[in-house]
Amino acid sequence: MSAYRALILVSMVVFALALSYALTYGILRLEVPLTLRDLAKLYISTTFNPLKRELSAMTPEGVTAIVWDYRGTDTFFEIVVFYGAIIGSVALLGAVYRYPPGPGLSLIAKTVTRIVATMILVVGAAIALHGHLTPGGGFQGGATLAVSITIALVTFSLGALMLRGLTYGGMVALRSLGLIGIVLTVFMVVIASLTAGITAYVFQNQPKPGVPIGMAYSVDGIVFSGTVWFLNVLDAIAVAAGFALLFIVLIGGGVEGERE
Amino acid sequence: MMPDMARFVYNSLIVILVFNTAISLYGILARPSLVKKLIALTIFSDSLNSFAILVGYRLCKGFEQPVPPIVTRIPPTQEHISKLIATAVDPLPQALVLTAIVISLAVLAFLAALTLRIYYVSGTTDARSLALMRARAAVEGE
Numbered sequence: 001m002s003a004y005r006a007l008i009l010v011s012m013v014v015f016a017l018a019l020s021y022a023l024t025y026g027i028l029r030l031e032v033p034l035t036l037r038d039l040a041k042l043y044i045s046t047t048f049n050p051l052k053r054e055l056s057a058m059t060p061e062g063v064t065a066i067v068w069d070y071r072g073t074d075t076f077f078e079i080v081v082f083y084g085a086i087i088g089s090v091a092l093l094g095a096v097y098r099y100p101p102g103p104g105l106s107l108i109a110k111t112v113t114r115i116v117a118t119m120i121l122v123v124g125a126a127i128a129l130h131g132h133l134t135p136g137g138g139f140q141g142g143a144t145l146a147v148s149i150t151i152a153l154v155t156f157s158l159g160a161l162m163l164r165g166l167t168y169g170g171m172v173a174l175r176s177l178g179l180i181g182i183v184l185t186v187f188m189v190v191i192a193s194l195t196a197g198i199t200a201y202v203f204q205n206q207p208k209p210g211v212p213i214g215m216a217y218s219v220d221g222i223v224f225s226g227t228v229w230f231l232n233v234l235d236a237i238a239v240a241a242g243f244a245l246l247f248i249v250l251i252g253g254g255v256e257g258e259r260e
Numbered sequence: 261m262m263p264d265m266a267r268f269v270y271n272s273l274i275v276i277l278v279f280n281t282a283i284s285l286y287g288i289l290a291r292p293s294l295v296k297k298l299i300a301l302t303i304f305s306d307s308l309n310s311f312a313i314l315v316g317y318r319l320c321k322g323f324e325q326p327v328p329p330i331v332t333r334i335p336p337t338q339e340h341i342s343k344l345i346a347t348a349v350d351p352l353p354q355a356l357v358l359t360a361i362v363i364s365l366a367v368l369a370f371l372a373a374l375t376l377r378i379y380y381v382s383g384t385t386d387a388r389s390l391a392l393m394r395a396r397a398a399v400e401g402e
Protein backbone atom coordinates (compact mmCIF):
# COMPACT_ATOMS: atom_id res chain seq x y z
CA MET A 1 0.00 0.00 0.00
CA SER A 2 2.75 2.45 0.93
CA ALA A 3 4.72 1.44 -2.20
CA TYR A 4 1.65 2.30 -4.28
CA ARG A 5 1.40 5.69 -2.57
CA ALA A 6 5.12 6.36 -3.02
CA LEU A 7 4.79 5.51 -6.72
CA ILE A 8 1.93 8.01 -7.08
CA LEU A 9 3.92 10.64 -5.16
CA VAL A 10 7.04 10.23 -7.30
CA SER A 11 5.05 10.26 -10.55
CA MET A 12 3.20 13.42 -9.47
CA VAL A 13 6.47 15.20 -8.63
CA VAL A 14 7.93 14.18 -12.01
CA PHE A 15 4.70 15.30 -13.74
CA ALA A 16 4.74 18.68 -12.01
CA LEU A 17 8.44 19.36 -12.67
CA ALA A 18 8.29 18.24 -16.31
CA LEU A 19 5.11 20.14 -17.13
CA SER A 20 6.28 23.35 -15.40
CA TYR A 21 9.58 23.20 -17.27
CA ALA A 22 7.81 22.58 -20.58
CA LEU A 23 5.36 25.45 -20.03
CA THR A 24 7.92 28.01 -18.84
CA TYR A 25 11.18 27.27 -20.70
CA GLY A 26 10.51 24.13 -22.79
CA ILE A 27 8.63 23.31 -25.97
CA LEU A 28 5.16 24.33 -24.67
CA ARG A 29 6.51 27.73 -23.62
CA LEU A 30 3.76 30.25 -22.83
CA GLU A 31 4.60 33.95 -23.26
CA VAL A 32 2.45 36.66 -21.73
CA PRO A 33 0.78 38.07 -24.88
CA LEU A 34 0.78 41.79 -25.66
CA THR A 35 -1.92 41.63 -28.36
CA LEU A 36 -5.31 39.92 -28.57
CA ARG A 37 -5.99 36.81 -30.62
CA ASP A 38 -7.99 37.45 -33.82
CA LEU A 39 -11.04 35.63 -32.44
CA ALA A 40 -11.03 37.82 -29.31
CA LYS A 41 -10.71 40.93 -31.51
CA LEU A 42 -13.82 39.79 -33.39
CA TYR A 43 -15.76 39.25 -30.16
CA ILE A 44 -14.78 42.59 -28.61
CA SER A 45 -15.38 44.59 -31.79
CA THR A 46 -18.91 43.17 -32.18
CA THR A 47 -20.09 42.74 -28.57
CA PHE A 48 -21.74 46.19 -28.48
CA ASN A 49 -21.28 48.05 -31.74
CA PRO A 50 -24.17 50.04 -33.25
CA LEU A 51 -21.96 50.68 -36.31
CA LYS A 52 -21.99 46.91 -37.09
CA ARG A 53 -25.63 46.40 -36.14
CA GLU A 54 -26.07 43.16 -38.14
CA LEU A 55 -23.07 41.43 -36.53
CA SER A 56 -23.27 42.81 -33.01
CA ALA A 57 -24.76 41.05 -29.97
CA MET A 58 -25.54 44.51 -28.47
CA THR A 59 -24.42 43.33 -25.02
CA PRO A 60 -21.86 45.60 -23.32
CA GLU A 61 -20.42 42.76 -21.24
CA GLY A 62 -18.25 40.61 -23.51
CA VAL A 63 -18.37 37.40 -21.47
CA THR A 64 -22.17 37.38 -21.08
CA ALA A 65 -22.47 38.12 -24.81
CA ILE A 66 -20.47 34.97 -25.56
CA VAL A 67 -22.34 32.91 -22.98
CA TRP A 68 -25.89 33.79 -24.07
CA ASP A 69 -25.53 35.02 -27.65
CA TYR A 70 -22.53 33.74 -29.62
CA ARG A 71 -22.41 30.36 -27.85
CA GLY A 72 -25.98 30.19 -26.56
CA THR A 73 -26.58 26.57 -27.52
CA ASP A 74 -23.45 25.56 -25.60
CA THR A 75 -24.83 27.25 -22.47
CA PHE A 76 -28.23 25.67 -23.01
CA PHE A 77 -26.75 22.18 -22.94
CA GLU A 78 -24.55 23.13 -19.97
CA ILE A 79 -27.82 23.88 -18.13
CA VAL A 80 -29.16 20.52 -19.29
CA VAL A 81 -26.11 18.82 -17.72
CA PHE A 82 -26.56 20.82 -14.51
CA TYR A 83 -30.21 19.83 -14.12
CA GLY A 84 -29.43 16.27 -15.12
CA ALA A 85 -26.97 16.12 -12.21
CA ILE A 86 -29.56 17.57 -9.82
CA ILE A 87 -32.19 15.08 -11.00
CA GLY A 88 -29.61 12.31 -10.50
CA SER A 89 -28.91 13.49 -6.94
CA VAL A 90 -32.63 13.58 -6.17
CA ALA A 91 -33.02 10.07 -7.60
CA LEU A 92 -30.15 8.82 -5.41
CA LEU A 93 -31.30 10.43 -2.17
CA GLY A 94 -35.06 10.43 -2.56
CA ALA A 95 -37.60 13.22 -2.53
CA VAL A 96 -38.24 15.08 0.74
CA TYR A 97 -41.93 15.64 1.35
CA ARG A 98 -42.43 16.83 4.92
CA TYR A 99 -39.98 17.27 7.71
CA PRO A 100 -40.50 18.20 11.37
CA PRO A 101 -39.09 21.65 12.27
CA GLY A 102 -35.85 21.46 14.23
CA PRO A 103 -34.61 23.92 16.87
CA GLY A 104 -32.06 25.53 14.53
CA LEU A 105 -29.11 27.54 15.79
CA SER A 106 -29.10 30.15 18.58
CA LEU A 107 -31.10 33.40 18.58
CA ILE A 108 -27.92 35.39 17.79
CA ALA A 109 -27.23 33.28 14.71
CA LYS A 110 -30.85 33.53 13.59
CA THR A 111 -30.94 37.34 13.94
CA VAL A 112 -27.64 37.78 12.09
CA THR A 113 -28.82 35.39 9.36
CA ARG A 114 -32.02 37.41 8.89
CA ILE A 115 -29.90 40.49 8.09
CA VAL A 116 -27.09 38.82 6.14
CA ALA A 117 -29.30 36.48 4.08
CA THR A 118 -31.44 39.43 2.97
CA MET A 119 -28.35 41.36 1.93
CA ILE A 120 -27.02 38.36 -0.02
CA LEU A 121 -30.42 38.05 -1.74
CA VAL A 122 -30.15 41.68 -2.88
CA VAL A 123 -26.57 41.22 -4.11
CA GLY A 124 -27.52 38.05 -6.01
CA ALA A 125 -30.48 39.78 -7.66
CA ALA A 126 -28.24 42.70 -8.64
CA ILE A 127 -25.63 40.36 -10.16
CA ALA A 128 -28.30 38.57 -12.20
CA LEU A 129 -30.20 41.70 -13.29
CA HIS A 130 -27.02 43.57 -14.32
CA GLY A 131 -25.44 40.51 -15.94
CA HIS A 132 -25.40 42.17 -19.37
CA LEU A 133 -23.64 45.32 -18.06
CA THR A 134 -21.27 44.26 -15.28
CA PRO A 135 -19.26 41.10 -14.53
CA GLY A 136 -21.63 38.32 -13.53
CA GLY A 137 -24.79 36.90 -15.04
CA GLY A 138 -27.58 34.44 -14.52
CA PHE A 139 -25.55 31.57 -13.14
CA GLN A 140 -23.46 33.71 -10.80
CA GLY A 141 -26.53 35.57 -9.55
CA GLY A 142 -28.43 32.33 -9.04
CA ALA A 143 -25.51 30.77 -7.14
CA THR A 144 -25.38 33.85 -4.88
CA LEU A 145 -29.13 33.63 -4.25
CA ALA A 146 -28.65 29.96 -3.39
CA VAL A 147 -25.95 30.88 -0.82
CA SER A 148 -28.55 32.91 1.07
CA ILE A 149 -31.02 30.00 0.94
CA THR A 150 -28.31 27.60 2.17
CA ILE A 151 -27.38 29.85 5.13
CA ALA A 152 -31.07 30.03 6.07
CA LEU A 153 -31.38 26.23 5.75
CA VAL A 154 -28.52 25.69 8.17
CA THR A 155 -29.59 28.38 10.65
CA PHE A 156 -33.36 27.90 10.81
CA SER A 157 -33.42 24.12 10.06
CA LEU A 158 -35.07 22.51 7.03
CA GLY A 159 -38.46 21.87 8.69
CA ALA A 160 -38.92 25.50 9.77
CA LEU A 161 -38.25 26.76 6.23
CA MET A 162 -40.54 24.11 4.73
CA LEU A 163 -43.42 25.54 6.79
CA ARG A 164 -42.62 28.95 5.22
CA GLY A 165 -42.83 27.66 1.64
CA LEU A 166 -39.33 26.38 0.80
CA THR A 167 -40.68 22.93 -0.07
CA TYR A 168 -39.35 20.22 -2.37
CA GLY A 169 -42.33 20.51 -4.70
CA GLY A 170 -42.15 24.31 -4.75
CA MET A 171 -38.49 24.27 -5.75
CA VAL A 172 -39.15 21.68 -8.49
CA ALA A 173 -41.96 23.91 -9.82
CA LEU A 174 -39.81 27.07 -9.69
CA ARG A 175 -36.92 25.33 -11.42
CA SER A 176 -39.22 23.99 -14.15
CA LEU A 177 -40.70 27.48 -14.57
CA GLY A 178 -37.22 28.93 -15.13
CA LEU A 179 -36.34 26.21 -17.65
CA ILE A 180 -39.62 26.62 -19.57
CA GLY A 181 -38.99 30.38 -19.62
CA ILE A 182 -35.50 29.82 -21.04
CA VAL A 183 -36.86 27.56 -23.80
CA LEU A 184 -39.59 30.09 -24.66
CA THR A 185 -37.05 32.94 -24.77
CA VAL A 186 -34.84 30.87 -27.08
CA PHE A 187 -37.74 30.53 -29.55
CA MET A 188 -39.11 34.08 -29.06
CA VAL A 189 -37.55 35.58 -32.20
CA VAL A 190 -38.40 32.45 -34.22
CA ILE A 191 -42.10 32.74 -33.26
CA ALA A 192 -42.07 36.48 -34.06
CA SER A 193 -40.45 35.79 -37.43
CA LEU A 194 -43.09 33.20 -38.40
CA THR A 195 -45.80 35.84 -38.07
CA ALA A 196 -43.72 38.14 -40.30
CA GLY A 197 -43.33 35.40 -42.92
CA ILE A 198 -39.55 34.88 -42.67
CA THR A 199 -37.49 32.27 -40.80
CA ALA A 200 -35.11 33.26 -38.02
CA TYR A 201 -32.44 31.29 -36.18
CA VAL A 202 -32.97 29.48 -32.90
CA PHE A 203 -31.24 31.48 -30.09
CA GLN A 204 -31.33 34.58 -32.25
CA ASN A 205 -31.14 37.85 -30.36
CA GLN A 206 -30.36 40.76 -32.66
CA PRO A 207 -31.03 41.06 -36.41
CA LYS A 208 -28.51 39.03 -38.39
CA PRO A 209 -27.50 39.28 -42.08
CA GLY A 210 -30.39 37.85 -44.11
CA VAL A 211 -32.79 37.84 -41.14
CA PRO A 212 -33.82 41.46 -40.51
CA ILE A 213 -35.81 40.69 -37.34
CA GLY A 214 -34.70 40.66 -33.71
CA MET A 215 -35.25 41.96 -30.23
CA ALA A 216 -34.86 45.61 -29.31
CA TYR A 217 -31.69 46.15 -27.31
CA SER A 218 -32.73 49.24 -25.34
CA VAL A 219 -35.84 50.99 -24.12
CA ASP A 220 -35.61 54.74 -23.53
CA GLY A 221 -31.82 54.54 -23.50
CA ILE A 222 -31.77 51.74 -20.90
CA VAL A 223 -29.80 48.87 -22.44
CA PHE A 224 -31.19 45.40 -21.74
CA SER A 225 -29.62 43.55 -24.71
CA GLY A 226 -32.71 41.76 -26.02
CA THR A 227 -32.97 38.11 -24.98
CA VAL A 228 -29.79 38.25 -22.84
CA TRP A 229 -31.54 40.00 -19.93
CA PHE A 230 -34.46 37.54 -19.95
CA LEU A 231 -32.13 34.54 -20.16
CA ASN A 232 -30.03 35.90 -17.27
CA VAL A 233 -33.05 36.42 -15.00
CA LEU A 234 -34.66 33.07 -15.84
CA ASP A 235 -31.33 31.27 -15.45
CA ALA A 236 -30.85 32.90 -12.03
CA ILE A 237 -34.30 31.68 -10.92
CA ALA A 238 -33.66 28.17 -12.24
CA VAL A 239 -30.15 27.92 -10.74
CA ALA A 240 -31.24 29.26 -7.33
CA ALA A 241 -34.19 26.83 -7.23
CA GLY A 242 -31.97 23.96 -8.45
CA PHE A 243 -29.38 24.62 -5.73
CA ALA A 244 -32.09 24.97 -3.08
CA LEU A 245 -33.53 21.64 -4.26
CA LEU A 246 -30.08 20.05 -4.09
CA PHE A 247 -29.45 21.27 -0.54
CA ILE A 248 -32.94 20.26 0.62
CA VAL A 249 -32.25 16.77 -0.72
CA LEU A 250 -28.70 16.66 0.70
CA ILE A 251 -29.96 17.70 4.15
CA GLY A 252 -33.27 15.87 4.28
CA GLY A 253 -32.97 13.10 1.69
CA GLY A 254 -32.51 9.48 2.69
CA VAL A 255 -34.48 10.14 5.88
CA GLU A 256 -38.01 8.81 6.18
CA GLY A 257 -40.43 11.68 5.66
CA GLU A 258 -44.19 12.01 5.57
CA ARG A 259 -45.81 12.16 2.13
CA GLU A 260 -47.94 15.19 1.36
CA MET B 261 5.12 46.67 -14.86
CA MET B 262 8.68 45.77 -15.91
CA PRO B 263 8.86 43.13 -18.69
CA ASP B 264 11.12 40.82 -16.66
CA MET B 265 8.86 41.15 -13.61
CA ALA B 266 5.78 40.39 -15.72
CA ARG B 267 7.42 37.26 -17.18
CA PHE B 268 8.55 36.15 -13.70
CA VAL B 269 5.03 36.52 -12.26
CA TYR B 270 3.48 34.78 -15.28
CA ASN B 271 5.90 31.84 -15.07
CA SER B 272 5.48 31.59 -11.28
CA LEU B 273 1.72 31.39 -11.71
CA ILE B 274 2.13 28.60 -14.27
CA VAL B 275 4.41 26.64 -11.91
CA ILE B 276 2.06 27.17 -8.93
CA LEU B 277 -0.96 25.99 -10.92
CA VAL B 278 0.87 22.93 -12.26
CA PHE B 279 1.97 21.97 -8.73
CA ASN B 280 -1.59 22.55 -7.49
CA THR B 281 -2.80 20.19 -10.21
CA ALA B 282 -0.21 17.56 -9.21
CA ILE B 283 -1.15 17.80 -5.51
CA SER B 284 -4.85 17.46 -6.30
CA LEU B 285 -4.15 14.47 -8.59
CA TYR B 286 -2.23 12.88 -5.70
CA GLY B 287 -5.25 13.52 -3.49
CA ILE B 288 -7.63 11.93 -6.00
CA LEU B 289 -5.43 8.85 -6.51
CA ALA B 290 -3.89 8.22 -3.09
CA ARG B 291 -6.33 9.38 -0.40
CA PRO B 292 -8.67 6.59 0.67
CA SER B 293 -11.51 8.82 1.90
CA LEU B 294 -14.17 9.53 -0.74
CA VAL B 295 -14.82 12.99 0.75
CA LYS B 296 -11.13 13.90 0.45
CA LYS B 297 -11.18 12.63 -3.14
CA LEU B 298 -14.09 15.02 -3.78
CA ILE B 299 -12.19 17.96 -2.25
CA ALA B 300 -9.14 17.10 -4.35
CA LEU B 301 -11.36 16.94 -7.45
CA THR B 302 -12.61 20.50 -6.84
CA ILE B 303 -9.02 21.72 -6.39
CA PHE B 304 -8.10 19.94 -9.64
CA SER B 305 -10.88 21.56 -11.66
CA ASP B 306 -10.27 24.98 -10.10
CA SER B 307 -6.54 24.80 -10.90
CA LEU B 308 -7.23 23.93 -14.54
CA ASN B 309 -9.87 26.68 -14.77
CA SER B 310 -7.40 29.22 -13.36
CA PHE B 311 -4.90 27.99 -15.93
CA ALA B 312 -7.40 28.61 -18.73
CA ILE B 313 -8.01 32.14 -17.39
CA LEU B 314 -4.22 32.68 -17.31
CA VAL B 315 -3.95 31.63 -20.98
CA GLY B 316 -6.60 34.27 -21.80
CA TYR B 317 -4.69 36.97 -19.91
CA ARG B 318 -2.70 39.58 -21.80
CA LEU B 319 -0.74 42.71 -21.05
CA CYS B 320 -1.11 45.95 -22.97
CA LYS B 321 1.61 47.74 -24.91
CA GLY B 322 4.43 48.66 -22.54
CA PHE B 323 3.42 45.84 -20.16
CA GLU B 324 0.51 47.86 -18.74
CA GLN B 325 -2.41 46.21 -16.91
CA PRO B 326 -5.39 45.22 -19.11
CA VAL B 327 -9.08 46.06 -18.54
CA PRO B 328 -12.15 43.75 -18.45
CA PRO B 329 -13.86 43.12 -21.84
CA ILE B 330 -16.78 45.46 -21.10
CA VAL B 331 -17.97 48.37 -23.25
CA THR B 332 -18.26 51.19 -20.73
CA ARG B 333 -19.43 54.01 -23.02
CA ILE B 334 -22.89 53.68 -24.54
CA PRO B 335 -23.17 54.15 -27.46
CA PRO B 336 -19.48 53.54 -28.16
CA THR B 337 -17.56 55.31 -30.90
CA GLN B 338 -15.17 53.47 -33.25
CA GLU B 339 -12.30 55.06 -31.34
CA HIS B 340 -13.58 53.66 -28.05
CA ILE B 341 -13.89 50.14 -29.50
CA SER B 342 -10.36 50.32 -30.95
CA LYS B 343 -9.07 51.38 -27.52
CA LEU B 344 -10.92 48.45 -25.93
CA ILE B 345 -9.35 46.01 -28.41
CA ALA B 346 -5.95 47.46 -27.49
CA THR B 347 -6.47 47.06 -23.74
CA ALA B 348 -9.10 44.35 -22.96
CA VAL B 349 -8.40 40.73 -22.03
CA ASP B 350 -9.70 37.80 -24.11
CA PRO B 351 -13.35 37.14 -23.13
CA LEU B 352 -13.57 33.65 -24.67
CA PRO B 353 -11.55 31.70 -22.01
CA GLN B 354 -13.65 33.33 -19.30
CA ALA B 355 -16.88 32.24 -20.99
CA LEU B 356 -15.55 28.70 -21.49
CA VAL B 357 -14.38 28.56 -17.87
CA LEU B 358 -17.85 29.64 -16.75
CA THR B 359 -19.26 26.64 -18.62
CA ALA B 360 -16.56 24.39 -17.14
CA ILE B 361 -17.34 25.62 -13.61
CA VAL B 362 -21.03 24.80 -14.04
CA ILE B 363 -20.23 21.33 -15.39
CA SER B 364 -17.73 20.59 -12.60
CA LEU B 365 -20.28 21.84 -10.06
CA ALA B 366 -22.89 19.50 -11.52
CA VAL B 367 -20.44 16.59 -11.31
CA LEU B 368 -19.54 17.59 -7.75
CA ALA B 369 -23.20 17.75 -6.70
CA PHE B 370 -23.88 14.32 -8.16
CA LEU B 371 -20.75 12.82 -6.56
CA ALA B 372 -21.64 14.39 -3.20
CA ALA B 373 -25.09 12.78 -3.38
CA LEU B 374 -23.48 9.48 -4.37
CA THR B 375 -21.01 9.66 -1.46
CA LEU B 376 -23.84 10.46 0.95
CA ARG B 377 -25.82 7.49 -0.39
CA ILE B 378 -22.77 5.22 0.02
CA TYR B 379 -22.44 6.47 3.60
CA TYR B 380 -26.12 5.74 4.34
CA VAL B 381 -25.84 2.23 2.90
CA SER B 382 -22.46 1.12 4.23
CA GLY B 383 -21.69 3.48 7.14
CA THR B 384 -18.28 4.45 5.79
CA THR B 385 -16.70 6.59 3.06
CA ASP B 386 -13.29 4.89 3.24
CA ALA B 387 -12.47 3.29 -0.12
CA ARG B 388 -10.41 0.49 1.59
CA SER B 389 -13.26 -0.47 3.92
CA LEU B 390 -15.69 -0.39 1.00
CA ALA B 391 -13.44 -2.74 -1.02
CA LEU B 392 -13.12 -5.03 2.01
CA MET B 393 -16.91 -5.09 2.53
CA ARG B 394 -17.43 -5.89 -1.13
CA ALA B 395 -14.90 -8.74 -0.97
CA ARG B 396 -16.59 -10.14 2.16
CA ALA B 397 -20.01 -9.94 0.52
CA ALA B 398 -18.65 -11.79 -2.51
CA VAL B 399 -17.19 -14.56 -0.32
CA GLU B 400 -20.45 -14.90 1.65
CA GLY B 401 -22.44 -14.98 -1.58
CA GLU B 402 -20.60 -18.04 -2.93
